[in-house]
Amino acid sequence: MSLLQELSQEFGQAVLSTHARLGEETVVLQRKRLLDLIRYLKNKRGFDFLMDLTVVDRLEEVPRFQVVYHLYARETNRRLRIKVQVAAKDAHLPTLTGEYRIADWLEREAWDMYGVVFDGHPDLRRILMYEGFEGYPLRKDYPKERRQPRVGPGSTEKTAFDKTPSIADVLVLDDPDTSQAAVSSGTGIKEEIMYLNLGPSHPAMHGVVRISVALKGETVIASDVEIGYMHRCFEKEAETHSYTGVIPYTDRLNYVSPLINNVGYAMAVEKLFEVETPERCQYVRVIMSEISRITDHLTCVGAFAMELGAFTIFLYLMKSREYLYDLIEDVTGARLTTSYTRIGGLKGDLSPDFKEKCREAFRKVREDIQECDNLLSRNRIFFDRMRGVGVITPEDAISCGFTGPCLRAAGVAYDVRKAEPYLVYDRFDFEVPLGTDGDCYDRYQVRMMEMEQSMRIVEQALRNLPGGPICLDDKRMTLPPKELVYTTIEALMNHFKLIMDGHGIRPPAGEAYMPVEGGNGELGFYVVSDGTGIPARVRVRAPCFALVAGLSHLIRGRMLADVVPIFGSINMIAGELDR
Amino acid sequence: MGIANSLGRDAITTRLDAAIGWARKYSLFQYPFATACCSMEYMAVACSHYDIDRFGAGLPRWSPRQADLLMVVGTISHKLAPVLCQVYEQMCDPKWVLSFGVCATSGGFYDNYGTVQGIDSIIPVDIYVAGCPPRPEAVLDGLIKLQKKIQGERQEY
Ligand code: SF4
Numbered sequence: 200m201s202l203l204q205e206l207s208q209e210f211g212q213a214v215l216s217t218h219a220r221l222g223e224e225t226v227v228l229q230r231k232r233l234l235d236l237i238r239y240l241k242n243k244r245g246f247d248f249l250m251d252l253t254v255v256d257r258l259e260e261v262p263r264f265q266v267v268y269h270l271y272a273r274e275t276n277r278r279l280r281i282k283v284q285v286a287a288k289d290a291h292l293p294t295l296t297g298e299y300r301i302a303d304w305l306e307r308e309a310w311d312m313y314g315v316v317f318d319g320h321p322d323l324r325r326i327l328m329y330e331g332f333e334g335y336p337l338r339k340d341y342p343k344e345r346r347q348p349r350v351g352p353g354s355t356e357k358t359a360f361d362k363t364p365s366i367a368d369v370l371v372l373d374d375p376d377t378s379q380a381a382v383s384s385g386t387g388i389k390e391e392i393m394y395l396n397l398g399p400s401h402p403a404m405h406g407v408v409r410i411s412v413a414l415k416g417e418t419v420i421a422s423d424v425e426i427g428y429m430h431r432c433f434e435k436e437a438e439t440h441s442y443t444g445v446i447p448y449t450d451r452l453n454y455v456s457p458l459i460n461n462v463g464y465a466m467a468v469e470k471l472f473e474v475e476t477p478e479r480c481q482y483v484r485v486i487m488s489e490i491s492r493i494t495d496h497l498t499c500v501g502a503f504a505m506e507l508g509a510f511t512i513f514l515y516l517m518k519s520r521e522y523l524y525d526l527i528e529d530v531t532g533a534r535l536t537t538s539y540t541r542i543g544g545l546k547g548d549l550s551p552d553f554k555e556k557c558r559e560a561f562r563k564v565r566e567d568i569q570e571c572d573n574l575l576s577r578n579r580i581f582f583d584r585m586r587g588v589g590v591i592t593p594e595d596a597i598s599c600g601f602t603g604p605c606l607r608a609a610g611v612a613y614d615v616r617k618a619e620p621y622l623v624y625d626r627f628d629f630e631v632p633l634g635t636d637g638d639c640y641d642r643y644q645v646r647m648m649e650m651e652q653s654m655r656i657v658e659q660a661l662r663n664l665p666g667g668p669i670c671l672d673d674k675r676m677t678l679p680p681k682e683l684v685y686t687t688i689e690a691l692m693n694h695f696k697l698i699m700d701g702h703g704i705r706p707p708a709g710e711a712y713m714p715v716e717g718g719n720g721e722l723g724f725y726v727v728s729d730g731t732g733i734p735a736r737v738r739v740r741a742p743c744f745a746l747v748a749g750l751s752h753l754i755r756g757r758m759l760a761d762v763v764p765i766f767g768s769i770n771m772i773a774g775e776l777d778r
Numbered sequence: 779m780g781i782a783n784s785l786g787r788d789a790i791t792t793r794l795d796a797a798i799g800w801a802r803k804y805s806l807f808q809y810p811f812a813t814a815c816c817s818m819e820y821m822a823v824a825c826s827h828y829d830i831d832r833f834g835a836g837l838p839r840w841s842p843r844q845a846d847l848l849m850v851v852g853t854i855s856h857k858l859a860p861v862l863c864q865v866y867e868q869m870c871d872p873k874w875v876l877s878f879g880v881c882a883t884s885g886g887f888y889d890n891y892g893t894v895q896g897i898d899s900i901i902p903v904d905i906y907v908a909g910c911p912p913r914p915e916a917v918l919d920g921l922i923k924l925q926k927k928i929q930g931e932r933q934e935y
Pocket of ligand 1: 451536814815816817851852853878879880881882886909910911912
């Protein structure tokens with residue numbers, strides 16, 4: 200019996216409908232049984248990951264909102280989508296915070312953006328927007344340009360700014376007594392709770408995250424992580440652009456590995472069309488994604504080594520990154536805002552001498568990585584500050600929704616490239632490095648080893664690179680060659696249809712979730728099409744969101760100085776964190 | 779010239795403004811207010827390949843009190859704007875602001891409820907560097923233009 204049948208039987212009337220389109224199983228459920236269903240799936244069917252939770256606003260329809268849950272079961276390697284429909288007047292749902300830790304932040308975001316209330320949520324407040332912001336910006340009836348600035352023209356006073364709650368109000372201490380000054384029995388010294396604010400303008404917070412901590416001595420006893428300082432409204436922008444027009448915005452999600460975002464988004468739309476790109480295109484996509492992954496890891500390792508005082512490493516690895524940027528620029532024309540993919544193909548082919556250049560670049564990158572390894576891996580100071588710091592158990596990591604290097608450092612072998620090989624990843628021989636302790640040092644080691652694996656993949660791909668076209672020959676999405684556009688009427692019309700407002704690329708109505716392995720973990724694009732040339736919804740499952748959501752858990756009980764390596768090792772990238 | 783002759787070959791004459799301007803333009807301590815993708819290029823400019831140190835602006839200072847060049851690198855959202863204002867106000871005179879990339883300059887292609895449409899709507903800006911992100915060469919060019927501007931300014935001291 201299939202899972203969908205089983206659920207229909209088990210939950211009877213509460214299951215409104217089920218379907219399996221594009222290889223994705225979906226259950227539409229009545230709200231009252233949501234919690235039961237989730238518990239059933241989690242406890243009996245091994246759905247241990249809550250990958251994503253989001254809302255789709257269907258302004259004209261009744262009920263208006265669709266709350267969409269994406270679950271994943273690691274053991275059986277299955278995905279399931281659950282949808283619950285709620286009306287705008289009665290947008291309430293039970294909270295899942297008791298089942299998955301990551302639900303805490305995901306629900307806060309859904310509330311912040313759509314005004315959907317999660318009953319029983321311990322701390323439902325704004326997350327991406329700020330206190331004092333009125334309305335729910337991702338609702339379809341919220342105009343994209345309606346600004347509510349806190350300072351600057353349009354707001355004469357800083358009132359909204361003053362609404363920011365004080366640290367002491369936000370932080371919940373386990374033991375209320377500790378907030379009173381207590382006299383330590385041993386020394387007789389008065390111990391008080393000290394509140395400290397880190398960021399957002401703090402070098403170790405990368406300028407965009409604020410951590411408020413409560414300290415007892417130097418130990419962090421509670422913390423609150425505030426994000427949203429870089430909310431650039433990707434999802435809202437995507438709802439006002441054509442399918443091709445969204446691609447440049449995807450560059451700027453995880454701008455350290457933009458090519459992976461390009462690929463993920465394009466593949467999600469291709470999934471809606473139910474097409475596959477030509478073989479050569481798939482190879483090139485793999486090659487470029489892996490080069491991007493190396494730049495991502497180089498930046499991450501370089502930056503956190505610098506934050507621990509190893510400035511040399513930063514310089515060496517940035518030097519390495521330049522070699523790779525040169526490669527990327529050669530192919531895409533840009534160093535980091537690449538916009539390289541197109542729906543159904545690529546912007547252009549690899550440059551003619553790519554193989555030689557790549558070999559040379561990798562030789563230099565390998566040298567630098569080796570040097571970095573020599574300098575860091577057994578370096579006493581580095582080792583002591585990383586080993587045993589920021590430990591997370593596999594169970595906690597899963598519950599927190601960790602994926603990517605941070606999850607693998609905890610010893611859980613989940614890599615989208617292996618679990619659900621997309622593109623041509625199943626043709627390459629590569630390993631998935633694993634850690635054992637789930638601490639900062641393991642996260643560092645996993646990243647170092649992954650870079651080598653990525654280079655191996657690129658080398659194999661280059662060796663077997665097939666010839667042929669790089670774009671699908673499909674009038675619905677691929678622009679005809681310019682020579683034809685200028686000489687034949689059919690091509691001209693085709694071009695016109697794809698470019699003009701009100702026409703454009705129009706995937707059939709439906710929805711698709713496409714996960715790829717990003718630099719930080721599972722990067723998922725959930726695209727909903729209503730059959731027009733503009734996406735109805737583009738949702739990004741950003742790996743970093745879960746990682747930063749778990750940060751409070753990681754730093755709890757550690758010394759203040761440990762916050763820096765822990766924060767560095769999870770590799771927060773603001774573009775995809777705040778979107 | 780009279781006075782220069784009497785001083786001999788070991789001394790030069792100049793205006794105080796010019797001398798101070800010369801000193802100031804080559805000892806810029808920058809505060810990188812780095813938020814978004816542009817900060818990747820900021821890193822590139824700061825490191826060995828492009829090496830901003832060659833132009834006397836090598837040392838990032840993470841305290842506004844110690845910095846005289848505020849580099850606003852990347853998108854500024856309305857949530858972050860008050861922080862930027864505060865950092866600017868905390869810097870001591872003389873101070874300059876470099877707007878790094880189109881997001882800081884005009885909001886770039888983010889025209890929506892979240893982003894500030896140009897930092898010059900909240901703080902004064904001395905030099906704008908175009909590009910999304912600007913290439914490192916463009917940043918260096920912007921810096922040299924700023925140095926020219928500093929040199930030509932009436933110096934407060
Ligand atoms: S100007 Fe472009 S690269 Fe720079 S922050 Fe804005 S979007 Fe990113």
